Amino acid sequence: GFDYDKLNIDKSPAVQRLLSLTDVLSAGPYVASLSKDDLLWRGSSNQELVYLSERYSKSDEEKWLENSPVEELMMTDNGIMRTGFKAKKGDLYKSLLRISP
Structure with missing residues (x-):
């Protein structure tokens, strides 16, 4: 439920370590009024997928939606x-x- 920008500026070693080990982050708070069933790894349309490593990219999303x-x-x-x-x-x-x- 956290925004990526807020996590990224957090100086906590634990938060920075978590981000360094994360490939894809589903970021942002869940908002029930924006709920959608067809979003990849997100519950509401205000949330975003943030790619934090080179391992995956937005181009992988179509495959993930299917499988x-x-x-x-x-x-x-x-x-x-x-x-x-x-x-x-x-x-x-x-x-x-x-x-x-």
Whole structure:
């Protein structure tokens, strides 16, 4: 939920170390009124993906949108709810929906 600019100017050794070890940062606070299901690794449209290393780039996003795995599913007495991110092909999610009552 932190903006990258605020993290980047933080002089804390722990924050700077975390940033140095991060390839892609999903930055910015979650805003429920801006919530969208089709964003890659973000919950709301005000959030941004920040590429902090040379390992990945914006050009990888299309592939990730198609193949990104489900991060989290919540199973309750009332069914299955996706609380993480899913790929368009989300095989696990689709399979669970087929067997859900």
